[in-house]
Amino acid sequence: MNNYQSLFDTQKEFFYTDTSKTYEWRIEQLTRLEKFLTDNQKVFCEALKTDFNKPPFEQLFEITVPLGAIKYYKENLQKLMTPEQVEIPKGLEETGNKGMIYKEPYGVTLVIGPFNAPVLLLLEPAIAALSAGNPVVLKPANTTPTVARLFAELIPKYFEPEAVTIVTGGREEITELLKLPFDFIFFTGSSAVGKVVMRAAAENLTPIVLELGGQNPTIVDETANLDIAVDRILWGHMAISGQWCIAPGYVYVHESIAEEFIDKLKKSTIKMYGEDPSQSPDFARMISESDTQRVASYIIPEKVVLGGRFNVKDRYVEPTILYPSTWEDPAMQQEIFGPVFPILVYNDLKEIIEIIKRKPKSLSAYFFSKNQDNIDYFLNTVSFGGGCINQTNLHCWIESLPFGGVGNAGIGKYYGKAGFDALSNSKSMLIGNPDLELDVFPPYAGKDIAKNLSVFG
Incomplete structure (x- = not known):
């Protein structure tokens, strides 16, 4: 029983x-x-x-x-x-x-x-x-x-x-x-x-x-307002210590603004969580020691431009930025679900969108740009559950926007x-007229079936 x-x-x-x-x-x-x-x-x-x-x-x-x-x-x-x-x-x-x-x-x-x-x-x-x-x-x-x-x-x-x-x-x-x-x-x-x-x-x-869930893509093109973008992207990824299904999983940033983006992203991290995020009242812990160890294993020391420290017993992984990342890196092989953030560089929007299209479909995706042609191309080409333009994460708390995934x-x-x-x-x-005569029943011989069926046309 x-x-x-x-x-x-x-x-x-x-x-x-x-x-x-x-x-x-x-x-x-x-x-x-x-x-x-x-x-x-x-x-x-x-x-x-x-x-x-x-x-x-x-x-x-x-x-x-x-x-x-x-x-x-x-x-x-x-x-x-x-x-x-x-x-x-x-x-x-x-x-x-x-x-x-x-x-x-x-x-x-x-x-x-x-x-x-x-x-x-x-x-x-x-x-x-x-x-x-x-x-x-x-x-x-x-x-x-x-x-x-x-x-x-x-x-x-x-x-x-x-x-x-x-x-x-x-x-x-x-x-x-x-x-x-x-x-x-x-x-x-x-x-x-x-x-x-x-x-x-x-x-x-x-x-x-x-x-x-899934590894949610974020693209920042050369026209984006970086001062706005970095705060929204960083918060989107680091809230709940990175443990939410709609978090930006990685960022593709255009090569012409990549160094500036990284510089601002580092400053934004310190602004939000301080020099020692382990002391910040605004930074959550990992849910378990095993998850802490899993996320820490994604850290490649030579690619760390900020953060990199962790403490398994305290279930703590420091907000960590990895740059420049590639698809071969451990953090790019699955949904991270933690505060390790890989940043990739691109120079051809269509090329990286072709890459993203061939990955498993994501729950969310985000695009930062002032170029409407680029925005339209992204929206019409990439399949995902839902997302934002020039914003992250907030789409999923609006009752008028259906929320869910695909694939x-x-x-x-x-x-x-x-x-x-x-x-x-x-x-x-179909609520029928109780008095309507509609003879479409056998025997069919001698009946004008087409006339009776015309009511369905």
């Missing part, structure tokens, strides 16, 4: 009552989650600091972003739930038929969250799921144990188990959960684990959203309307 069968059955039986399909139930769950966050903001911020020294701004970010999502759904839920009338063939419409799309919840939804934003990236999918009328099972990351314990303690105080419940633990618990026939699975994490989740979902033909970086989009749609089945209906 599966350890979580009764938990699943409780939510499944509740879903069969159709209660979660109502507007009132959905609003109530959003209100409860809103109170959950506001009541416990301080303790969650403390837990984030305890688990990996997350800075105050990044702590608060994890609370304010889901609160913004709740606000969006509360304000727009009625509209999102309203069946949509769509165009159908003129002949059918003129004879009293209409086409409708109804949004219905899938059912019991499993949300598996990551460690790097353990509050935000667990709750954002849950908010979309609840808004769409789905009961939710939450599985927080076990590598942020303080946050996970808080969820386990607090969720039962704010939610009925048939609406929202929680399972903590690691690989063993996830394996057991994935054996259950969930109606939907939402996973945020690595591509390697994403493949495991997808294989498990395939056993029950369960629809999924996979939010994964190796993930499947499906969410946030805002896209999130509601992703967690809803679009039930397409």
Whole structure:
């Protein structure tokens, strides 16, 4: 017997009552989650600091972003739930038929969250799921144990188990959960684990959203405003000590401005984190000693132009700039997920875009330029989940911009309307005229079939 069968059955039986399909139930769950966050903001911020020294701004970010999502759904839920009338063939419409799309919840939804934003990236999918009328099972990351314990303690105080419940633990618990026939699975994490989740979902033909990652490219051409670019790129890469899936993974900088870019990037690093970033209140730690060792192994001493120090026991890797990097370097072989930053040089934009195109598709990509032709070429040529022009990272916290990957970086989009749609089945209906005579049935001999079929044209 599966350890979580009764938990699943409780939510499944509740879903069969159709209660979660109502507007009132959905609003109530959003209100409860809103109170959950506001009541416990301080303790969650403390837990984030305890688990990996997350800075105050990044702590608060994890609370304010889901609160913004709740606000969006509360304000727009009625509209999102309203069946949509769509165009159908003129002949059918003129004879009293209409086409409708109804949004219905899938059912019991499993949300598996990551460690790097353990509050935000667990709750954002849950908010979309609840808004769409789905009961939710939450599985927080076990590598942020303080946050996970808080969820386990607090969720039962704010939610009925048939609406929202929680399972903590690691690989063993996830394996057991994935054996259950969930109606939907939402996973945020690595591509390697994403493949495991997808294989498990395939056993029950369960629809999924996979939010994964990859080595996100950044290009800085010769027209870019470097004073603006370096701060945005550096923050984009170094926040959460480089441990977020949308971080710029590497930078291609035009040869004519490369030395200036490196000089400004070094100054920006010192400005943000000081001469000794280990003492900075704004620089997070790696999630584990093994990850610290992994990221430190990417450091090539002769290419270090800033940083390079690390302490495995303290889970610390100094913000490190590697220049000039090449595709043969260890840091360029996979997603870094840490504060080691390779910088490459180019002289032909089309040449490097051809290289990027042939790499695994990334979750995000960034381009800094004032040349619209270059920007258009980049946007029309390179496939990736989403990104920014002359900015980094902020695209993924805007409810009106669907967020998600493509290819190796993930499947499906969410946030805002896209999130509601992703967690809803679009039930397409032709509402027929009960009095319309339409004889398209056998026997066909002697019937003007073409005339009857003309209503579909």
